[in-house]
Amino acid sequence: MSPENGLRDEIALLGKSMFDRGLTHASTGNISVRLEDGGWLMTPTGSCLGRLDPARISRLDKDGNHVGGDKPTVETFLHMAVYEQRATAGAIVxxxxxxxxxxxxxxxxxxxxVLPPITAYYAMKVGDLPLVPFFPPGSIDLARAVKEMASDHHAVLLANHGPVVAGKSLADAVYATEELEETAKLYLMLRGLETSFLTPEQVADLKVRFPG
Ligand SMILES: [Zn+2]
Incomplete structure (x- = not known):
């Protein structure tokens, strides 16, 4: 199997896994992967992550032109804004x-x-999470706002919309997104309760012990 076909299968597999566990619903959510030739795979517009056909996943060339598969997600611009700022990003969820x-x-x-360091794993996999002000999906203002923050952060949270998370690999991006979602759940459970979060010193120590 070619590396590209392997990645197509992995996108469909992880998309279904996230859909089956209620992490995404209906035709929301999208996944992209950077390819060795500089192009991208992108989930198609209007597609359900639980029922992706690997062969129909959108193919973009290195200039972002749609060259194969179904039409890419309308949120392609979000992914491209992050890739432009992060040379090490291999995938985005x-x-x-x-x-x-x-x-x-x-x-x-x-x-x-947005979220305090509740657990070590969150501090290691997500870290600081800035909130991007609300702009309509697909707008140039949203792309500009995400691009501004993406150079310093591999994960951002779009106000009244959802997270955008980059990783070195597709698995990394998926795991960090899941960690963010579980931490958001914990944060909501803890609201109103007296809570101990990790201290800045504890977070700094984790960054030394588990760099990158
Ligand atoms: Zn969205």
Missing amino acids: HLHSTHSVAVSCLKDVNPRN
């Missing part, structure tokens, strides 16, 4: 996952870092 979206609607969060 964007979901409308319920708990992350709920947190993205809260008025009292810190927009520079």
